[in-house]
Amino acid sequence: MSLTNALPVDAAKAAKCASRTLATLPTSARNDALTAIHVALSQSKDEILAANARDLTAAKKAAEDGTLSLSLVSRLDLGKKGKWEDMLKGILDVRELEDPVGKVTLRTKLDEGLDLERVSCPIGVLLIIFEARPEVIANIASLAIKSGNAAILKGLGTTRLPKYGGKESTESFVAISKVISAALESTVVPNTAIQLVTTRDVIPQLLALDQYIDLVIPRGSNELVRYIKSSTRIPVLGHADGLCSIYLEHTADPEMAVRVIVDSKTSYPAACNSVETLLVEEASLETLLPPVAEALLAKGVSLRCDASSKKALTVKLSPHSSVILQDADESDFDTEHLSLTLAVKTVSTVTEAISHINIHGSHHTDAILTSSSPLAEHFMSSVDSAGVVWNTSTRMADGMRFGFGTEVGISTNKIHARGPVGLEGLMIYKYKIRGGGQITAEYGEGSGQKSFKHERLPF
């Protein structure tokens, strides 16, 4: 790993060059590098936490001056209970994952002695733009090395987009990077495979380098992702919005409906996979909705109801509860509240629910609660989202819960990788052909011409 204040184009060229070496290293060499990073970081805990403490002092002062939000200060803190240990454990977890490089996914005998093979390989150069969390550096370095991709890291530190004037690199970023850099010196992974760019105000330049950088991964707020998606031709992996919905159909189990909706809304309201819109079938308004609403209100959720749902709840709920119901306006159904606010809308059929989700949702994760299997299958086929779930929480959409070991992010893209993205999302493939001098002119439909065999081989 190197810290560089080189020109962005030079950093990107160096990364492309290093990516070619990294792509050919065997599993053991990449795993050994992760071991070396783990050991070095363990041994340097005191100096890194000291650097982090200096960052925190400065950040707290900025928060007092009102130039920085307290949540950014909190994210910066590497001394928080369990954070350091989680960071170190994450490196070993990634090391233990199956090697995603070199997996054969197709093998065809084109002809005698002419074999085609499709084999997974790294994408090339990743650009990771991340907000205040210093542990992202160790996390991304591990993922990149494991997957054979070079990575350029650009921290936003305590800067807030789209203003670039602030402090983009903090002392903790630099301290962690220096330790990783020194650790890599003892390995065969090129030091320029992972670079922390410390040059200021270069994000627009980095985003323009599509001839060297193959994929951008923003790690941070919706605002960060939205800014990046609108500022580059390089493919961006991630999602700007997580506007998830639940459709409550009248045959759903009442107790389950309460549990699942409460979990989807309240277990982590700021998460992208939390529910934002509850679509209630008309036939559920007076039966299923009232206990769900009571449970949500008891958890402090604000309900923004359309006229029908508000009317039904006003009749069914205690006056104490119904008085705090709010009126939804149209914008509530297009808003990712990221807080304890839930929009409630009445729909007459599953078709209307599906249509609402496909138009107003963000294609992230949407759920149906019903006892009807055919209805659930119809919903899951028709809703155009990365995740479609039946009788469970929208918050299940998560790389760890899916068993992917780690997660680069959750993608709402329509190509390459969708939903929670693990190491597989950092891979592409190449076709290898091993021949014995065959030429295309020998094959064809004329007399004396050969035909391709196209025999699928096991792999």
Place this chain on the structure above:
Amino acid sequence: MSLTNALPVDAAKAAKCASRTLATLPTSARNDALTAIHVALSQSKDEILAANARDLTAAKKAAEDGTLSLSLVSRLDLGKKGKWEDMLKGILDVRELEDPVGKVTLRTKLDEGLDLERVSCPIGVLLIIFEARPEVIANIASLAIKSGNAAILKGLGTTRLPKYGGKESTESFVAISKVISAALESTVVPNTAIQLVTTRDVIPQLLALDQYIDLVIPRGSNELVRYIKSSTRIPVLGHADGLCSIYLEHTADPEMAVRVIVDSKTSYPAACNSVETLLVEEASLETLLPPVAEALLAKGVSLRCDASSKKALTVKLSPHSSVILQDADESDFDTEHLSLTLAVKTVSTVTEAISHINIHGSHHTDAILTSSSPLAEHFMSSVDSAGVVWNTSTRMADGMRFGFGTEVGISTNKIHARGPVGLEGLMIYKYKIRGGGQITAEYGEGSGQKSFKHERLPF
């Protein structure tokens, strides 16, 4: 299929809407639509060829006036031997391919009664921008319907980019589209699933509709692809350049070297998978290169040689041959000649060859000719191209030759799909979770908390 002169945004919205219906149709419904198209086109041969003849008359006149190239006139001609039959056969070929929709590619038991499944589904809405070939309409309509994607087709007719003033739709485009449209009326495939946009000068507007259009597929010249790649945020599938190289190592079989290099260069010089640069190992200069050069010269190939290769050939070849050798300049190694011109460069090692290809190539298809298996494997791992081939022609890189049945194009992208792209490249996936009321709050490391099982299930 509909012909529309609607606003681009309305066409795109209609396509998005139709894509949702199309995505849920069973295999049989999509295949039946292809049968209906095939029957209808067969029955309308005379009127379509008559329309095409009128286009040809107008195009020939334009060619005489010097406003149109003769190659465009030739591409427009649907009456050329075998072209009509190939177009019709293509529809049935696509119909017979395995259904790419609904394939399960991962199945995990997250917990008892909580199953995760990853299943292939269509991407959504494709925008196909195509040059003069009218048969592309039937071809793309088949591929789109088979893969469950809606498609917006925009023909350039006899217009040449980047000037939009010309005639973008020809009578043949309209005639074919009308027949397909009428055929689809009798099927459950929505007519707006396939739309031919006849509105003039709307390509820039279409390319701006990234909220409705998920993928752009340009079918035409390098110039067309390059223009489109630089004009849209929508992902583009394809390649602008095909700068393929062959590395001739000194242990290569001499007779094989001649055959393979001649095939790679001369079997279709205008194809993207033809070789443009021959990298000759120093040790091959006086042994392998001269017979290769003789064979190429005999086929009319112009050799643009660096100093070392020219010197070696001047000594070894007959004066008659050596006098026609040309001097390469640096730009020859960055040029896709697309003609009977080959750049020849001397390299001292495989490392130098790999480095040259990674820097100067277009990451399309590159070959090594050698008797050494370890060297070949090293080359194939290290060259960062969609196709890496050993002891066979670069021209093997082709969807038909790979056994994919059909080909949307050859991609040099680093994400999603690389190399020859068949129906699989038009698919993405979604995650489906089928639960029984499980919530995320039940799982964790605290006492009484459950753990995920993450058991791989067969599929």
